Amino acid sequence: MTIIVTGSSGLLGTALVEALRDDGARVVRLVRRVPEGDDEAFWNPAKGGVDQTALEGAEAVIHLAGAGIGDRRWSEGHKRELIRSRVEGTRTLAGALAGLGAKPAALLSGSAIGFYGDTGDVAVDETAPAGEGFLAQEVVVPWEAETAPAEEAGIRVVRLRTGLVLSGRGGMLSRILPVFRMGLGAPLGSGRQYWSWISIDDWVLAVQHILKNPEISGPVNVTAPEPVTNAEFTKALGAALHRPTMPLAVPGFVLRTAIGEFAEEGVLTGQRVLPRRLLESGYAFRHTRLDEALAAVI
Numbered sequence: 001m002t003i004i005v006t007g008s009s010g011l012l013g014t015a016l017v018e019a020l021r022d023d024g025a026r027v028v029r030l031v032r033r034v035p036e037g038d039d040e041a042f043w044n045p046a047k048g049g050v051d052q053t054a055l056e057g058a059e060a061v062i063h064l065a066g067a068g069i070g071d072r073r074w075s076e077g078h079k080r081e082l083i084r085s086r087v088e089g090t091r092t093l094a095g096a097l098a099g100l101g102a103k104p105a106a107l108l109s110g111s112a113i114g115f116y117g118d119t120g121d122v123a124v125d126e127t128a129p130a131g132e133g134f135l136a137q138e139v140v141v142p143w144e145a146e147t148a149p150a151e152e153a154g155i156r157v158v159r160l161r162t163g164l165v166l167s168g169r170g171g172m173l174s175r176i177l178p179v180f181r182m183g184l185g186a187p188l189g190s191g192r193q194y195w196s197w198i199s200i201d202d203w204v205l206a207v208q209h210i211l212k213n214p215e216i217s218g219p220v221n222v223t224a225p226e227p228v229t230n231a232e233f234t235k236a237l238g239a240a241l242h243r244p245t246m247p248l249a250v251p252g253f254v255l256r257t258a259i260g261e262f263a264e265e266g267v268l269t270g271q272r273v274l275p276r277r278l279l280e281s282g283y284a285f286r287h288t289r290l291d292e293a294l295a296a297v298i
């Protein structure tokens with residue numbers, strides 16, 4: 001089985017490619033530089049170019065490319081890049097797949113639970129509509145919409161609405177670990193905002209489950225079944241590290257000043273998301289409890 005992966009050098013792509021290869025798949029990474037070896041092929045997401053011969057005959061495509069959402073301040077330029085890298089990349093790929101003679105059976109396309117905006121305490125599943133705000137309306141909705149040509153061409157399209165992936169090798173958890181290790185971890189803002197997390201092991205296994213189950217299509221929340229509030233997350237992470245946490249929360253205005261607009265949508269508000277499609281399709285989570293997941297990844 002040949003599987004094409006974009007964004008394969010990222011946190012999720014690296015873990016997924018390793019697991020797919022261990023499972024016996026031939027993985028071809030679409031890269032934005034000169035390919036090195038038979039297991040890489042070129043694509044230029046911004047200019048609409050893809051090595052079509054590499055795509056011909058592949059059984060599935062997993063599309064994870066996009067500029068990092070939470071790794072730097074949201075300047076106007078970076079916000080444009082967040083949109084552009086996702087919209088243009090998905091347009092390029094979905095258009096190329098739709099035009100192939102031998103089309104892949106499935107396109108699993110990256111997305112995010114930011115689709116739902118700020119849900120407050122309300123738990124949402126895949127039937128919920130898009131929320132408000134920059135991430136939902138300007139990034140995720142247009143990003144998902146670009147998969148339409150592949151769907152119209154008869155390819156099974158799954159939109160991977162990924163939550164906060166917990167890994168010790170990168171992503172948000174790795175960025176906050178040093179602060180917690182110093183005993184300086186604290187709730188952020190009200191602490192009541194929900195963080196819908198998933199362990200990196202479950203993210204990879206869930207994607208493999210989706211690949212192997214052709215009846216799954218459309219949006220799929222890739223999150224663990226028990227989202228927690230930011231205050232609960234803070235407590236659990238302190239406990240996992242055997243470190244105290246601060247009793248007082250970091251006020252919202254401090255975060256807005258320190259990290260800019262991302263503070264509002266990425267940190268101070270959140271989504272309480274349920275993985276209904278994964279559970280209904282029989283996926284058995286390895287880590288349903290946050291303490292178990294943190295123990296596994298730290």
Ligand SMILES: NC(=O)c1ccc[n+]([C@@H]2O[C@H](COP(=O)([O-])OP(=O)(O)OC[C@H]3O[C@@H](n4cnc5c(N)ncnc54)[C@H](OP(=O)(O)O)[C@@H]3O)[C@@H](O)[C@H]2O)c1
Nearest residue numbers: 007008009010011012065066067085110112162163164165
């Ligand atoms: N990690 C999470 O917690 C999380 C949560 C929700 C959603 N997601 C989404 O899932 C996808 C993968 O996440 P990740 O954590 O693996 O991200 P990541 O570590 O930032 O990796 C993304 C990859 O995309 C490619 N890329 C970077 N900048 C790009 C640009 N300007 N244009 C086109 N491609 C670019 C790079 O791969 P190449 O250099 O190999 O092309 C990069 O390694 C992303 O779309 C992300 O938004 C992740």
